[in-house]
Amino acid sequence: MNIELIMAKENAFSLKFDTDWQYAPAPESSDHVEIKARYDLFIGGKFVQPNSKKYFNSINPATEAIVCEIAEANEQDVDDAVKAARKAFPAWTKIGGKERGKYLFRIARLIQERAREFSVIESIDGGKPIRESRDIDIPLAAAHFFYYAGWADKLEYAFPNRKVEPLGVAGQIIPWNFPLLMAAWKIAPALACGNCVVLKPAETTSVTAMKLAELIKDAGLPDGVVNIVTGAGKTGAAIVNHKDVNKIAFTGSTQVGKSIQKSIAGTGKKTTLELGGKAANIIFEDAPIDQAVEGVINGIFFNQGHVCCAGSRLFVQESVKDEVIQKLKIRLETLILGDPMDKNTDIGAINSKEQLKTITDYIKIGEQEGFEKFQANVAIPKKGYFCAPTLFLDVAQSSRLAQEEIFGPVLAIQTFRTVDEAIEKANNTPYGLSAGVWTDKGSKAFNMAAQLKAGVIWANTFNKFDPTSPFGGFKESGFGREGGMHGLAAYLKVS
Amino acid sequence: MDFTKSPKIDQVGLVERAARFKTRSIKKDAKIQGLKMALSMIDLTTLEGKDTEGKVKQLCYKAMHPDDRLDVPTVAAICVYPNYVAIAKKTLGASGVKVASVATAFPSGNSNLTVKLEDVKMAIDAGADEIDMVISRGKFHQGEYQFVYDEIATIKEACGTSRLKVILETGELGAADNVRRASDIAIHAGADFIKTSTGKISPAATMPVTLLMLEAIKDHYLKTGKMVGMKPAGGISDSKTALQFLVMLRETLGNNWLTNEWFRFGASRLTNDILLQLKKQATGIYQSGDYFSKD
Numbered sequence: 001m002n003i004e005l006i007m008a009k010e011n012a013f014s015l016k017f018d019t020d021w022q023y024a025p026a027p028e029s030s031d032h033v034e035i036k037a038r039y040d041l042f043i044g045g046k047f048v049q050p051n052s053k054k055y056f057n058s059i060n061p062a063t064e065a066i067v068c069e070i071a072e073a074n075e076q077d078v079d080d081a082v083k084a085a086r087k088a089f090p091a092w093t094k095i096g097g098k099e100r101g102k103y104l105f106r107i108a109r110l111i112q113e114r115a116r117e118f119s120v121i122e123s124i125d126g127g128k129p130i131r132e133s134r135d136i137d138i139p140l141a142a143a144h145f146f147y148y149a150g151w152a153d154k155l156e157y158a159f160p161n162r163k164v165e166p167l168g169v170a171g172q173i174i175p176w177n178f179p180l181l182m183a184a185w186k187i188a189p190a191l192a193c194g195n196c197v198v199l200k201p202a203e204t205t206s207v208t209a210m211k212l213a214e215l216i217k218d219a220g221l222p223d224g225v226v227n228i229v230t231g232a233g234k235t236g237a238a239i240v241n242h243k244d245v246n247k248i249a250f251t252g253s254t255q256v257g258k259s260i261q262k263s264i265a266g267t268g269k270k271t272t273l274e275l276g277g278k279a280a281n282i283i284f285e286d287a288p289i290d291q292a293v294e295g296v297i298n299g300i301f302f303n304q305g306h307v308c309c310a311g312s313r314l315f316v317q318e319s320v321k322d323e324v325i326q327k328l329k330i331r332l333e334t335l336i337l338g339d340p341m342d343k344n345t346d347i348g349a350i351n352s353k354e355q356l357k358t359i360t361d362y363i364k365i366g367e368q369e370g371f372e373k374f375q376a377n378v379a380i381p382k383k384g385y386f387c388a389p390t391l392f393l394d395v396a397q398s399s400r401l402a403q404e405e406i407f408g409p410v411l412a413i414q415t416f417r418t419v420d421e422a423i424e425k426a427n428n429t430p431y432g433l434s435a436g437v438w439t440d441k442g443s444k445a446f447n448m449a450a451q452l453k454a455g456v457i458w459a460n461t462f463n464k465f466d467p468t469s470p471f472g473g474f475k476e477s478g479f480g481r482e483g484g485m486h487g488l489a490a491y492l493k494v495s
Numbered sequence: 496m497d498f499t500k501s502p503k504i505d506q507v508g509l510v511e512r513a514a515r516f517k518t519r520s521i522k523k524d525a526k527i528q529g530l531k532m533a534l535s536m537i538d539l540t541t542l543e544g545k546d547t548e549g550k551v552k553q554l555c556y557k558a559m560h561p562d563d564r565l566d567v568p569t570v571a572a573i574c575v576y577p578n579y580v581a582i583a584k585k586t587l588g589a590s591g592v593k594v595a596s597v598a599t600a601f602p603s604g605n606s607n608l609t610v611k612l613e614d615v616k617m618a619i620d621a622g623a624d625e626i627d628m629v630i631s632r633g634k635f636h637q638g639e640y641q642f643v644y645d646e647i648a649t650i651k652e653a654c655g656t657s658r659l660k661v662i663l664e665t666g667e668l669g670a671a672d673n674v675r676r677a678s679d680i681a682i683h684a685g686a687d688f689i690k691t692s693t694g695k696i697s698p699a700a701t702m703p704v705t706l707l708m709l710e711a712i713k714d715h716y717l718k719t720g721k722m723v724g725m726k727p728a729g730g731i732s733d734s735k736t737a738l739q740f741l742v743m744l745r746e747t748l749g750n751n752w753l754t755n756e757w758f759r760f761g762a763s764r765l766t767n768d769i770l771l772q773l774k775k776q777a778t779g780i781y782q783s784g785d786y787f788s789k790d
Contacts, residue, residue, distance in 0.1 A: 013716055013717055013718075013719075013720040015713070015716070015717075015748060015749035015751070016749045016750040016751060017745075017746070017749045017750065018750065019745055019749060019750040019753060020750060020753065021525065021528055021529060021532065021741070021745060021753055022525060023519060023520070023521060023525050024521075024522050024523040024524050024525040024526075026520035026521075026522050131518055135518070286503065287503070288502070288503045288504050288505035288508065289502060290502070290504070290508075290509075290512075290707075290710045291504070291505040291507075291508030291509060291512065292505075292508075294508060294511075294512050295508060326717065334746040343518070343519075343520040344519050344520055440503040440505075460505045460507065460508060461507065461508060461511075
């Protein structure tokens, strides 16, 4: 390295993003949105009050205001929902794939028509920036219904020379990070295959699921084909333990996934579990660095890091470490954190007070372990649950930051020297949901893809989702695949 | 300097990042401020075979007085062929509007260095404040990077105190990697500005290609502390696009580049669209094009 470069490094010229030209607030209007004061359960095509007589509040995490009340379903309610699904099942199977496809197409189109309303509610109830709910969550949810609508009358072609039958009643439990999208991931393939469902959204994000229930009613779907029960862990457990449920599809934490597997052992219930992750994003020295940096930012800060496949571990080859870290820091300066309803917001609110505590606890752990911390210079709003985008530098493989899922905007940066070391470190985790590889060399990317133990591997990109592509994990990230043709197999008995 | 080692660009990621800037919502005061800034960065251009002194004079007046009924700045410069530099300089007087001249056998650049230097000298002698040269794309494609570098360096020397804008003609370079390499060559050879296009070739100034050139400028600045300007030219004809370019500039290079010292739009039709939008912001009404002077 010549003397000029060494001096440049020491001086570290910086760019100023605190500009004279500031973007004016650009809030998305919520005037057109109707949120009821209270939502009941959706069972057998009707909105019914819960047997528990109990309701809980749904909170807007950006303002801490109460959005509405949500019914708490108890065992009796879950039983009613399963019975309604069971009752609807024979007719739903009998009408055939072509008819089922029509209903799914109708649901997809209605989601598109009401996309603006859904995206606004998703941001109010969940805290994610309107840009993401508008451009990603809702369009993808519609895309999943469209995709599986197309399969409904072609199931035999997906499994040539095999006989396919629906499973029956599917119990589906979904997380709070992509509320409507996860509902679509679960409901669309199940219905296409001829099953009926009992779906439970996460307790902090039930509103779009209940709006979906209204939409499903408007679509004229036969009563009981889709039932939506709201509540917390106990409601979920009631679904898992119900004797007349044939299939459990769960997306959420590894801890809960393990307990589900324990409780259904020996019952013959079919399962798919999509659990946590601690994805490695690996940057080689020959990578397109600017695009890689953008991919890393997108990988960890998309949806405030509440993404099971988030690229929460960055492995960067030592020869380009300084450049990558400098550029990450610069990029952090231009991220806009704040009101999820503002169209310019990049990072919205953390989904709940509990999750914010989990994340801040991990940040404290990182500090205590002595790793260098870098946080974006952003003003944190006084109200609401917000967390500044955070980098930890030179994190050790043995650190909890590198081993445990944080599910927030916290990136653990590690370095490596050789390809083998990158593979070994990336695979040295109990998880295996996704990974990212950044290199200009195709052979290297394919070699990495073959050796990384992860369900999804992105090369020179990250966090790309498409209904045609299967998604799922290795090891503690779960089993079974959702999306694509693989997603059909999870809802069929193939013989 | 080995320009074959220029950083690699991933085209897909580049396009994606550029598209992201378009999602920024620029409203109200931010919009007015942005539009005025864009206007002040325009190199009002006429580069036609049928250019005349009359046309150039008209353009100079427009550059100094985009619309006297609105509170707007002058444009940054006017951009003409070398033989109209003198008349432009005279017409613009002490208005502060600069005169830029294309040179070096514009637009193809297919001539020898002697002719190119003569071309530059003619413009400089006539009083050009800025020279917009073209690189030898043929030599670039033949892999003769040193030739391209030397040519730029020689022209830079001939420019004296006039600022040099180096046109890469990105529409003829093909791959993003080539644009990055050409940017690095121009920057290292002493370009004061790097510029996308002549305006004679399509595609011209797209957002992705401009972004990757901004990133080349950024890398150079981070390593050396030296600023280089950027001029997207060709194809930017409406206010919305201009604002999106400014958003991209703001979030890639930051505050220091948000001035016509370091950023220009090479455009002719953009001016009136900005005036139309500013009028709309002031009155709430979109007016017909007839209310804005063509030249």
